[in-house]
Amino acid sequence: MNPAVNNIGSSLDFFVVVAIALFSIGTYGVLTRKNMIVLLMCIELMLNSVNLLLVTFSKYYGANDPQIFVFFIVVVAAAEATVGLSILIMAYRSNKSIDIELFNKLKD
Amino acid sequence: MTLQILAIILGSLTIGSALMVVLSKHPIRSVIFLVITFFFISSLYILMNAEFLAIVNIIVYAGAIMVLFLFVLMLLNLNKQAEPQTSLFTKLTGVLTAGTLFSVLIAALKDSLVLGKTYTAGNSQIGxxxxxxxxxxxxxxxxxxxxxxxxxxxxxxxxxxxxxxxxxxx
CATH class of the missing domain: 1.20.5 (Single alpha-helices involved in coiled-coils or other helix-helix interfaces)
Known part of the structure; x- marks a missing residue:
């Protein structure tokens, strides 16, 4: 392995900042958007930011285990996306819209 | 040094495209920008030598999950700009909450940031x-x-x- 490729240690903190920024952007999207598909996409964005943070610290501590966790997070995210999208299709069938504001039937 | 500049450019592009996911009104554009974001995140993985996760990220996220999102968007014929406008108060609250979360997380992780240090490069087989x-x-x-x-x-x-x-x- 080329040591020059390995030697980016001083910019690892930048990756942490990028991961936190991605998580904040995802939070903003979940709070403000009303389209359910965009909401699910923002959740995927937040999951990816956590993955980026895990990979960064796996490089920092020199351990392989966090990358295995990232692999499992990807697996769970795939399952979550399928179930979430099928719930979305059900919601669309019941009220012909995917506006999240109309999805409050449990309240009343 | 070149790699650091590359990392900063790619990280800024990642944040920019993630912002476009949230800010663009059209759902199809959001999906496309999210695919671009995933490609940039994969490039960040490659910068950190995590080649397996870079490939898995492209195959599973950009290849499978986003195609599923696109399929649902096209099947339900939702690719029109029908989303009601969010109020200014909601947007302001969102910006405030996200900004607070950002600064609190930065402050919490500030001590763990690896300023100027190189990571333990003993095992180059990582990733x-x-x-x-x-x-x-x-x-x-x-x-x-x-x-x-x-x-x-x-x-x-x-x-x-x-x-x-x-x-x-x-």
């Missing part, structure tokens, strides 16, 4: 396919098998949820 495969099939083989059960459960659940019931049709 390569061979070492990850060895670890996955020895230490983490039970979670790996359990995840297949999770997939079956998700598949059955998705089919059951999306199946059209008879009474609704009649």
């Amino acid at each position: 390569l396919v061979e070492s990850l495969g060895n670890l996955l099939f020895s230490k983490y083989v039970v979670p790996f098998e359990v995840s297949s059960i999770l997939f079956i459960a998700a598949m059955v659940g998705a089919v059951l949820l999306a199946k059209r019931e008879k009474q609704i049709i009649d």
Whole structure:
């Protein structure tokens, strides 16, 4: 392995900042958007930011285990996306819209 | 030094495209920008030598999950700009909450930031396919098998949820 490729240690903190920024952007999207598909996409964005943070610290501590966790997070995210999208299709069938504001039937 | 500049450019592009996911009104554009974001995140993985995760990220996220999102968007014919406008108060609250979260997380992780230090480069095998495969099939083989059960459960659940019931049709 080329040591020059390995030697980016001083910019690892930048990756942490990028991961936190991605998580904040995802939070903003979940709070403000009303389209359910965009909401699910923002959740995927937040999951990816956590993955980026895990990979960064796996490089920092020199351990392989966090990358295995990232692999499992990807697996769970795939399952979550399928179930979430099928719930979305059900919601669309019941009220012909995917506006999240109309999805409050449990309240009343 | 070149790699640091490259990392800063790629990280800024990642944040920019993620912002476009949230800010663009058109859902299809959001999906496309999210695919671009995933490609940039994969490039960040490659910068950190995590080549296995970079490939998995492209295959699973950009290849499978986003195509699923696009399919649902096209099938439900939702690719029109029908989303009601969010109020200024909601947007302001969102910006405030996200900004507070950002600064609090930065402050919490400030001491763990590896300022100026290089990471422990003793094991250069980290993130390569061979070492990850060895670890996955020895230490983490039970979670790996359990995840297949999770997939079956998700598949059955998705089919059951999306199946059209008879009474609704009649």
